[in-house]
Amino acid sequence: MKNFLNKIKTWLFDRYHILFKSAAVNHLRIQEILKSPDGTYDLT
Numbered sequence: 001m002k003n004f005l006n007k008i009k010t011w012l013f014d015r016y017h018i019l020f021k022s023a024a025v026n027h028l029r030i031q032e033i034l035k036s037p038d039g040t041y042d043l044t
Contacts, residue, residue, distance in 0.1 A: 017026055034041050
């Protein structure tokens with residue numbers, strides 16, 4: 001149940017950013033998510 005609630009929270013947070021935040025903020029957020037611990041970016 002906790003995992004399900006975490007997924008719902010993440011989904012809602014993502015939709016909020018897509019609808020109400022600027023493209024630049026979203027781009028920086030995605031770049032931060034893709035960044036590896038060693039400082040490089042993991043492109044999928």
